[in-house]
Amino acid sequence: xxxxxxxxxxxxxxxxxxxxPLNTYLFKLMDLKASNLCLSADVATARELLYFADKIGPxxxxxxxxxxxxxxxxFHPQTGTGAxxxxxxxxxxFLIFEDRKFGDIGNTVELQxxxxxxxxxxxxxxxxxxxxxxKASVTSLANAAKRWLQRYHYEVKxxxxxxxxxxxxxxxxxxxxxxxxTDGGEDTPAEPGRKxxxxxTTTVTQQYEPADSPRLVKTILEGDESIFPGVGxxxxxxxxxxxxxxxxxxxxxxxxxxxxxxxxAREHKEFVMGFISQxxxxxxxxxxxxxxxxxxxxxxxxxxxxxxxxxDGKGQQYNTPQKIVGIAGADVVIxxxxxxxxxxxxxxxxxxxxxxxxxxxxxxx
Numbered sequence: 001x002x003x004x005x006x007x008x009x010x011x012x013x014x015x016x017x018x019x020x021p022l023n024t025y026l027f028k029l030m031d032l033k034a035s036n037l038c039l040s041a042d043v044a045t046a047r048e049l050l051y052f053a054d055k056i057g058p059x060x061x062x063x064x065x066x067x068x069x070x071x072x073x074x075f076h077p078q079t080g081t082g083a084x085x086x087x088x089x090x091x092x093x094f095l096i097f098e099d100r101k102f103g104d105i106g107n108t109v110e111l112q113x114x115x116x117x118x119x120x121x122x123x124x125x126x127x128x129x130x131x132x133x134x135k136a137s138v139t140s141l142a143n144a145a146k147r148w149l150q151r152y153h154y155e156v157k158x159x160x161x162x163x164x165x166x167x168x169x170x171x172x173x174x175x176x177x178x179x180x181x182t183d184g185g186e187d188t189p190a191e192p193g194r195k196x197x198x199x200x201t202t203t204v205t206q207q208y209e210p211a212d213s214p215r216l217v218k219t220i221l222e223g224d225e226s227i228f229p230g231v232g233x234x235x236x237x238x239x240x241x242x243x244x245x246x247x248x249x250x251x252x253x254x255x256x257x258x259x260x261x262x263x264x265a266r267e268h269k270e271f272v273m274g275f276i277s278q279x280x281x282x283x284x285x286x287x288x289x290x291x292x293x294x295x296x297x298x299x300x301x302x303x304x305x306x307x308x309x310x311x312d313g314k315g316q317q318y319n320t321p322q323k324i325v326g327i328a329g330a331d332v333v334i335x336x337x338x339x340x341x342x343x344x345x346x347x348x349x350x351x352x353x354x355x356x357x358x359x360x361x362x363x364x365x
Contacts, residue, residue: 004282021235029061037353038062040336046072046081057092059349064097075117082123093228098124106140128241135264142271145238239273247295280329293330297338325359
């Protein structure tokens with residue numbers, strides 16, 4: 001069987017044909033930065049997370065986070081950790097992928113995605129789902145994102161007025177009082193010793209109005225207009241990656257499960273960007289899902305890049321960028337400790353970026 005057309009297509013050409021706004025943006029970003037690298041920022045503190053996002057940002061197109069393992073995460077929507085990550089994403093040109101692996105009934109995953117302290121949907125362009133509970137989890141997340149997007153373009157305008165009644169207000173009130181007395185009401189004499197007075201009134205009104213600001217990310221502080229040149233601002237639409245296959249040894253994601261993931265993705269193309277997988281899963285002519293693969297590692301510099309790699313002793317199995325991109329057909333390699341634990345993380349990030357991009361160039365020839 002001949003390879004799927006996406007395996008030989010350039011990222012630039014896929015950007016022109018992609019139907020998901022985030023995939024379109026990501027393919028453009030990959031082509032512009034000559035990078036198909038995702039940093040898995042598995043660190044223990046918010047300070048480390050922001051440090052690596054800033055230092056490694058120029059080399060990557062996706063930053064993968066686990067907010068629930070980060071100590072000191074600030075949940076403030078305008079000045080917190082999510083907002084600061086969004087600012088760095090705009091500055092360096094990458095998307096934020098919260099590796100939440102939602103895996104529960106539909107109602108629960110909706111609330112986990114849009115509510116709570118983290119409000120993941122507000123700052124993460126991408127999230128993912130473990131589809132063990134069934135397709136309903138994908139449907140629920142898609143519906144939640146749709147409702148959020150509909151409300152996003154509107155904001156509540158609150159108007160508060162404080163002051164004393166005007167002369168016209170008093171005249172109107174007097175006229176109403178006179179009318180009430182004409183209708184049969186009786187005058188009520190003022191209580192002895194009390195004087196009439198005018199009290200201060202406070203009026204609060206709220207209404208939904210269109211948010212006309214061109215700023216697409218409400219979590220970014222006003223005045224921070226630093227945007228990575230050449231590709232513009234990331235779309236406000238949100239995206240989902242389905243966890244179709246894993247790199248861990250002995251996982252239970254069999255062929256039937258993976259096929260169900262592909263079917264769910266095809267049913268929700270407006271929300272599902274693609275897969276976390278170990279191979280390309282595009283098989284139908286109109287499939288154009290993006291594939292991201294974890295478990296990427298390079299041998300020490302100077303050694304054969306295709307030499308056998310050992311696992312981490314905790315179930316993780318590793319492959320080189322050449323095998324992941326060039327042979328298995330993935331689009332984006334996910335690298336964590338290989339960069340984070342390096343003596344010079346920036347230099348190592350460039351080594352991984354170069355190797356993954358080389359594998360892609362060789363694949364499309």
